[in-house]
Amino acid sequence: MSSAERQGAFIIVGGGIAGLASALALAPHASSVTVLERNSRFQEVGAGIQLSPNAFAALDELGVKEAVLTRSIRVQRLTVLDAQSGGTLVDFPLDDRFEAQFGHPYAVVHRGALHRTLLDACRRLATIRLITNANVNGLTEHDDSITANLADGRVFVGDVLIGADGLNSSVRAQVVGDGAPEPAGHVVYRAVISAEQFPADLPARSSILWAGPDMHVVHYPLADGKSFNLVATRVEPVNEMFANRGIQAAWVRSAFASVAPPLRRLLDAPAHWRAWSIADRAPVHTWHRGRAVLMGDAAHPMLQYAAQGACQAIEDAVIFARLVGAVGANDAVASLGPARAGRTARVQQTARWLGDAIYHPAGVPRRARDVMLKSLDHAKLTASLQWLYAWTPDNGLALANTHATHDGELIRP
Numbered sequence: 451m452s453s454a455e456r457q458g459a460f461i462i463v464g465g466g467i468a469g470l471a472s473a474l475a476l477a478p479h480a481s482s483v484t485v486l487e488r489n490s491r492f493q494e495v496g497a498g499i500q501l502s503p504n505a506f507a508a509l510d511e512l513g514v515k516e517a518v519l520t521r522s523i524r525v526q527r528l529t530v531l532d533a534q535s536g537g538t539l540v541d542f543p544l545d546d547r548f549e550a551q552f553g554h555p556y557a558v559v560h561r562g563a564l565h566r567t568l569l570d571a572c573r574r575l576a577t578i579r580l581i582t583n584a585n586v587n588g589l590t591e592h593d594d595s596i597t598a599n600l601a602d603g604r605v606f607v608g609d610v611l612i613g614a615d616g617l618n619s620s621v622r623a624q625v626v627g628d629g630a631p632e633p634a635g636h637v638v639y640r641a642v643i644s645a646e647q648f649p650a651d652l653p654a655r656s657s658i659l660w661a662g663p664d665m666h667v668v669h670y671p672l673a674d675g676k677s678f679n680l681v682a683t684r685v686e687p688v689n690e691m692f693a694n695r696g697i698q699a700a701w702v703r704s705a706f707a708s709v710a711p712p713l714r715r716l717l718d719a720p721a722h723w724r725a726w727s728i729a730d731r732a733p734v735h736t737w738h739r740g741r742a743v744l745m746g747d748a749a750h751p752m753l754q755y756a757a758q759g760a761c762q763a764i765e766d767a768v769i770f771a772r773l774v775g776a777v778g779a780n781d782a783v784a785s786l787g788p789a790r791a792g793r794t795a796r797v798q799q800t801a802r803w804l805g806d807a808i809y810h811p812a813g814v815p816r817r818a819r820d821v822m823l824k825s826l827d828h829a830k831l832t833a834s835l836q837w838l839y840a841w842t843p844d845n846g847l848a849l850a851n852t853h854a855t856h857d858g859e860l861i862r863p
């Protein structure tokens with residue numbers, strides 16, 4: 451694309467996965483891309499992240515699939531176990547057949563490694579300016595431009611502004627104006643343990659989910675199997691948002707006491723845990739106002755139960771850049787929501803459904819869950835994942851309208 455065809459100056463608020471993926475995707479279309487990050491460094495908090503084939507299809511379009519894969523671990527199985535009995539509910543191989551079916555692999559990666567790969571790729575492009583200590587607290591619309599206003603008084607002017615500033619997005623406050631997210635009433639406890647601390651009787655190369663009444667635990671390997679990411683979630687009546695809070699190991703042990711022995715040994719291992727209260731929002735159709743558009747968690751924050759928040763953010767970035775290339779920057783701003791909101795709404799609702807119906811049920815609903823999961827053979831499981839994992843940038847645009855949902859309608863996998 452010649453510079454004459456380039457679509458102007460893009461301002462991106464937020465240098466997380468959505469913001470950096472978007473910068474990378476837009477660089478070929480833009481005269482300039484400016485990423486404004488409020489922190490003093492570009493960095494990711496937390497340990498691991500699971501990336502499904504749809505994310506790798508998007509990373510491929512960004513030219514960083516292989517770089518991410520070299521820093522990832524390809525897990526061998528996705529397994530769901532009953533947290534109390536230890537019995538197997540689902541065991542899904544992530545083998546060559548899986549990759550052939552969905553076109554790309556499933557892998558787990560350290561968040562920092564994914565973020566750094568995107569950051570390094572952005573740094574190699576002269577079109578992209580990466581600015582830290584840039585806390586955006588307002589936008590001003592003009593007839594032919596938009597201004598990001600920083601808390602310290604600086605302003606950045608562009609043709610289009612992308613709000614990629616996460617769950618508590620200040621851009622969303624101006625675009626949608628739906629207030630602060632409500633806590634889901636679920637608390638996530640995270641820890642990383644060494645390979646020596648990982649119980650020998652548990653599979654080390656799998657992504658495992660233990661489902662129990664009002665709780666579940668996920669774990670998978672990191673850093674070439676030298677460490678393991680543990681995420682233990684509990685339904686708790688919290689009504690405040692908090693993040694990265696230090697928690698005593700003894701408290702977590704007692705909170706998750708009534709679990710099967712191998713899981714108890716695993717949860718006994720960490721010396722330290724950190725806790726987050728989590729939130730999502732109901733899907734919205736409106737993703738833009740004037741020259742500003744939302745992306746990633748700012749547009750569609752979801753519970754982490756489908757392991758898709760970052761995957762969907764990377765998809766957003768790729769589709770927005772394709773729209774810019776196809777219809778120009780201004781029309782792309784208005785087109786992203788219609789192109790994406792049906793799919794991301796379905797993922798948001800699927801994540802809630804997974805929590806309620808699959809990961810946390812007790813009593814009779816738990817037995818119904820067991821019957822349903824055990825009836826899923828490999829073919830049925832593969833078919834049920836098709837809509838989510840077989841996404842590519844090409845079919846993502848073509849299918850944009852077939853996922854359309856209405857407010858309150860739940861489309862299950």
Ligand SMILES: Cc1cc2nc3c(=O)[nH]c(=O)nc-3n(C[C@H](O)[C@H](O)[C@H](O)COP(=O)(O)OP(=O)(O)OC[C@H]3O[C@@H](n4cnc5c(N)ncnc54)[C@H](O)[C@@H]3O)c2cc1C
Pocket residue numbers: 463464465466467468469486487488489498499500501584585586587614615616617618619620638681728745746747748754757758759760761762763
């Ligand atoms: C426990 C847990 C496990 C998860 N596991 C997975 C998984 O396995 N797979 C998956 O795909 N997803 C997973 N997710 C979801 C994933 O982490 C998020 O969806 C993803 O990180 C969202 O990226 P983002 O860039 O949209 O937002 P964020 O990561 O929140 O980034 C927003 C950025 O904007 C900056 N910012 C905020 N406000 C401003 C401002 N006013 N001015 C300037 N900068 C600002 C922030 O500092 C930050 O750098 C998980 C989430 C949780 C909580």
